[in-house]
Amino acid sequence: MTDLQNPRILRAEIRAQRFTGPTSGVGGDALQANLVILPEAEAAAFLRFAQANPQPIPLLAVGAPGDPSLPSLGNGIDLRHDLSRYRVWHDGALVGEPADIADLWRDDLVSFAIGCSFSFEDALVQAGLPVRHQSAGRNVPMYRTNIPTRPAGPFEGPVVVSMRAMPAAAAIEAVQICASLPLAHGAPVHLGDPALIGISDIMTPDYGDAPVIEEGDIPVFWACGVTPQAAILAAKPAFAITHAPGYMLVTDIPAGQAERRLRGVHARPGA
Amino acid sequence: MTDLQNPRILRAEIRAQRFTGPTSGVGGDALQANLVILPEAEAAAFLRFAQANPQPIPLLAVGAPGDPSLPSLGNGIDLRHDLSRYRVWHDGALVGEPADIADLWRDDLVSFAIGCSFSFEDALVQAGLPVRHQSAGRNVPMYRTNIPTRPAGPFEGPVVVSMRAMPAAAAIEAVQICASLPLAHGAPVHLGDPALIGISDIMTPDYGDAPVIEEGDIPVFWACGVTPQAAILAAKPAFAITHAPGYMLVTDIPAGQAERRLRGVHARPGA
Numbered sequence: 398m399t400d401l402q403n404p405r406i407l408r409a410e411i412r413a414q415r416f417t418g419p420t421s422g423v424g425g426d427a428l429q430a431n432l433v434i435l436p437e438a439e440a441a442a443f444l445r446f447a448q449a450n451p452q453p454i455p456l457l458a459v460g461a462p463g464d465p466s467l468p469s470l471g472n473g474i475d476l477r478h479d480l481s482r483y484r485v486w487h488d489g490a491l492v493g494e495p496a497d498i499a500d501l502w503r504d505d506l507v508s509f510a511i512g513c514s515f516s517f518e519d520a521l522v523q524a525g526l527p528v529r530h531q532s533a534g535r536n537v538p539m540y541r542t543n544i545p546t547r548p549a550g551p552f553e554g555p556v557v558v559s560m561r562a563m564p565a566a567a568a569i570e571a572v573q574i575c576a577s578l579p580l581a582h583g584a585p586v587h588l589g590d591p592a593l594i595g596i597s598d599i600m601t602p603d604y605g606d607a608p609v610i611e612e613g614d615i616p617v618f619w620a621c622g623v624t625p626q627a628a629i630l631a632a633k634p635a636f637a638i639t640h641a642p643g644y645m646l647v648t649d650i651p652a653g654q655a656e657r658r659l660r661g662v663h664a665r666p667g668a
Numbered sequence: 669m670t671d672l673q674n675p676r677i678l679r680a681e682i683r684a685q686r687f688t689g690p691t692s693g694v695g696g697d698a699l700q701a702n703l704v705i706l707p708e709a710e711a712a713a714f715l716r717f718a719q720a721n722p723q724p725i726p727l728l729a730v731g732a733p734g735d736p737s738l739p740s741l742g743n744g745i746d747l748r749h750d751l752s753r754y755r756v757w758h759d760g761a762l763v764g765e766p767a768d769i770a771d772l773w774r775d776d777l778v779s780f781a782i783g784c785s786f787s788f789e790d791a792l793v794q795a796g797l798p799v800r801h802q803s804a805g806r807n808v809p810m811y812r813t814n815i816p817t818r819p820a821g822p823f824e825g826p827v828v829v830s831m832r833a834m835p836a837a838a839a840i841e842a843v844q845i846c847a848s849l850p851l852a853h854g855a856p857v858h859l860g861d862p863a864l865i866g867i868s869d870i871m872t873p874d875y876g877d878a879p880v881i882e883e884g885d886i887p888v889f890w891a892c893g894v895t896p897q898a899a900i901l902a903a904k905p906a907f908a909i910t911h912a913p914g915y916m917l918v919t920d921i922p923a924g925q926a927e928r929r930l931r932g933v934h935a936r937p938g939a
Contacts, residue, residue, distance in 0.1 A: 564864075565858045565859050565860050565861075565864065566857065566858065568859065568860075569843050569855050569856055569857070569858075569859065570855075572840050572843040572844060572847075572855075573843060573844065573847045573855060576843075576844045584840050584841075584843075584844060585840055586837065586840070587836045587837065587840075588836050588839065588840065588859070588860070588886070589836050589839075589859070589860055589886040590836075590884075590886070593835075593836065593884050613861075613864050615859070615860040615861070
């Protein structure tokens with residue numbers, strides 16, 4: 398039987414196009430990442446944008462121009478094949494959702510792997526905290542806020558947040574858990590009254606599904622990986638590739654070891 | 669000039685009854701403590717009560733029966749003289765507020781030094797977070813909740829909380845700061861809707877002064893050192909001595925080093 402919980406086997410299955418689905422629930426406890434690919438010209442400004450906004454855009458790895466590997470995240474990763482669905486953008490408009498981008502690859506493309514909320518949701522579940530959209534089989538609700546990003550070159554726009562509602566005691570625990578996970582968006586950026594960050598209707602998110610909020614819950618808001626995607630689309634680069642939402646780059650790095658292994662001087666791949 | 673910021677000089681001044689005021693703003697950055705003194709018979713149950721409820725009752729030190737010193741908290745501490753005001757209780761009723769308890773001391777008295785919120789408020793101020801009752805020159809508002817303590821012997825009752833209102837982003841930082849200070853009540857126990865923990869009117873606290881709440885603030889609630897006092901009074905021991913509110917035991921231990929120095933195997937006094 399094919400062990401889709403093994404990230405290397407999973408990537409091989411994806412590369413062979415035998416596994417074509419979203420990556421939630423597969424890859425074991427391996428860190429999953431958002432992917433952004435830009436031509437070198439735009440990549441320099443995007444790198445500055447990411448470094449100025451580490452909470453919505455926690456950079457896990459940046460590829461060398463033209464290099465589709467990301468050795469610090471896993472041996473043998475080839476970004477031309479190893480995601481099950483990509484999105485291709487021309488001048489900010491979606492032009493396709495291919496399962497492989499080998500034919501689109503160019504010598505000037507720079508790849509960015511960006512931390513995603515899967516890792517911290519896993520930590521919340523491990524701690525016994527409710528993650529209501531997961532239990533309900535829904536996508537997490539996400540909202541544009543009135544919190545601005547720090548702009549860099551053509552990249553700017555509001556911080557997008559994801560929301561998870563839970564009792565206050567759980568929210569207090571979640572702050573402590575997530576504060577130690579800066580590569581997965583870190584501590585929440587807001588909790589309580591949504592209007593204070595410019596969200597007028599909590600039941601109508603800008604992205605994702607409607608929230609599940611139980612009585613006594615407080616809404617808790619985290620910086621979200623949709624922030625860079627929204628900024629990229631607004632900047633309308635001539636050419637860009639991203640992962641398709643939910644179809645992530647699966648690394649070799651156990652999520653619980655990501656902070657130590659990717660931040661350390663002696664960072665080692667997921668070998 | 670007498671340096672009241674030096675905790676040893678301050679204790680000597682208190683012992684000589686030249687300093688007779690509350691200890692807020694003096695003693696430098698030294699850890700200050702709540703004091704509870706009980707006869708040995710009740711002390712055993714109170715010790716179990718404290719250990720079952722570490723968040724409202726963080727024990728810094730427990731004296732040997734009849735011993736008025738607490739060497740782990742400071743060289744030469746003599747609890748019979750070293751607080752500027754005490755409260756004496758008979759059967760749960762306040763019978764006096766002496767400045768010295770040498771004439772009341774007995775061979776069976778056991779002393780408990782309990783962490784207090786001064787230390788964590790200092791950490792919040794250091795981090796640039798608002799502590800509105802301080803800025804307004806008021807006492808912190810405190811409330812009885814519907815959260816029960818874990819009972820032990822005659823000691824039981826609700827957790828009492830203190831409340832500090834601040835913007836949500838500050839509350840998120842405060843959770844992270846206070847989580848690392850378990851000897852000063854640790855992370856908050858609740859935030860947001862006061863009714864969820866049985867507080868019907870936030871503007872009318874059960875102890876302390878009315879709160880200062882600014883627009884956009886969220887109320888944040890911490891377990892409070894009044895919890896054990898309330899439990900002791902409810903248990904109505906035949907005899908008890910406590911500090912008078914605001915007139916604390918000033919230790920030799922810098923507040924920022926308390927966790928490391930009092931929790932470690934090699935705990936050393938504030939020498």
